Amino acid sequence: MPREVAVEHALGGEPRHRVTDRAIAALAREQHGVVGRAQLLARGVARRAIEHRLATGRLHLLHRAVYAVGHTALTDEGHWLAAVLAAGARAVLSHFSAAALWRIVEWDGRRPEVTVIGAGTRSHPGLRLHRTLQLEPKDIRHRAGIPVTSPARTLADIAPSISYPALRRAARQALSLQLVSTRDLVEISARLGGRRGMTKLRRVIAEGPAPTRSLLEDVVLDLIKASGLEDPAVNVPMYLDGRTVVPDFRWPDRRLVVEADGAAWHENRLAREDDADRQALLEAHGNLVLHVTWDQAVRRAPQTIARFHAAAERRPA
Numbered sequence: 001m002p003r004e005v006a007v008e009h010a011l012g013g014e015p016r017h018r019v020t021d022r023a024i025a026a027l028a029r030e031q032h033g034v035v036g037r038a039q040l041l042a043r044g045v046a047r048r049a050i051e052h053r054l055a056t057g058r059l060h061l062l063h064r065a066v067y068a069v070g071h072t073a074l075t076d077e078g079h080w081l082a083a084v085l086a087a088g089a090r091a092v093l094s095h096f097s098a099a100a101l102w103r104i105v106e107w108d109g110r111r112p113e114v115t116v117i118g119a120g121t122r123s124h125p126g127l128r129l130h131r132t133l134q135l136e137p138k139d140i141r142h143r144a145g146i147p148v149t150s151p152a153r154t155l156a157d158i159a160p161s162i163s164y165p166a167l168r169r170a171a172r173q174a175l176s177l178q179l180v181s182t183r184d185l186v187e188i189s190a191r192l193g194g195r196r197g198m199t200k201l202r203r204v205i206a207e208g209p210a211p212t213r214s215l216l217e218d219v220v221l222d223l224i225k226a227s228g229l230e231d232p233a234v235n236v237p238m239y240l241d242g243r244t245v246v247p248d249f250r251w252p253d254r255r256l257v258v259e260a261d262g263a264a265w266h267e268n269r270l271a272r273e274d275d276a277d278r279q280a281l282l283e284a285h286g287n288l289v290l291h292v293t294w295d296q297a298v299r300r301a302p303q304t305i306a307r308f309h310a311a312a313e314r315r316p317a
Helices: 003-010 016-030 037-042 047-055 076-087 095-101 151-161 164-176 182-191 198-206 215-227 263-267 269-284 294-298 301-312
Strands: 034-036 059-063 066-069 091-093 113-117 128-132 140-143 146-149 238-240 243-245 249-251 256-261 288-293
Touching: 016 034, 016 037, 016 047, 016 066, 034 037, 034 076, 037 047, 047 059, 059 076, 066 076, 076 091, 076 095, 076 113, 076 146, 091 095, 095 113, 095 146, 095 151, 146 151, 151 164, 151 182, 151 198, 164 198, 164 215, 182 198, 215 249, 215 256, 215 294, 215 301, 238 269, 243 269, 256 269, 256 301, 269 288, 288 294, 288 301, 294 301
Parallel strands: 091 146, 113 128, 256 288
Antiparallel strands: 034 066, 059 066, 091 113, 140 146, 238 243, 249 256
16 A cells, blocks of 8 residues: 555544545646645645555646646646646746637637746746746736736737738627727727737727627628718617617618628527517617628629618618
């Protein structure tokens, strides 16, 4: 019997290894299934106890001094928190990983990105490290128990490495989720001055980062702007007959609504039925409703623009 287990049973009362296991499990539950060596030591878990659990497969090494508890089938959040723990107490999740945590980009499985405050040269295999001498308190948040850069700082950080359309989509998603305001974007772009990517972010702001909720809505909004029509209200709630309805694009004075119909509309019966109910309600209140599909927005753009103009010239009832 390993010495640790023998000693634990010799102490009387509840075996110490069970107390230790319970303490480790409690911490893991709070941290997406991962724990740091320093955290365990601070909670009274002995070094030998850690080594024993590593040897017997109850802890699994993820990064230097960071472990998965019980198994390695972790969520994305577990992998992201493990990366932050590995980089140290002055580390925060950042860049594309932070954008994925905020749900403003789709995660693609790349190496986690972490920003460490302060100078240093130590590398961490499996991570992409960024260093900064200062990160203002307002640029640091916590989400799902993970230290992370704020949504506005995250957009500024990813701006140099993604295309303009991708940055605009991320900014619009952040606005739609009410994670940032246009004022936040103006403030961060001014504060970071001539840093790479800020010209791109300022272009997003200048063109009007309307809070669209999908890539198709982005495409349709670009089409509307290309048509020469005035900018519509984007995803602004209406309250009709006791129900909240959120048209994708609406011109209140023209009583015109444009809806972007993505894959969910075509493939999901309940979504189609809900859209039909919404359309009936909007039409009952004098609105003309146009639906635009991916094919119409991309392959038939001139015809779709002509539809917009024909609908806009209709005299409201």
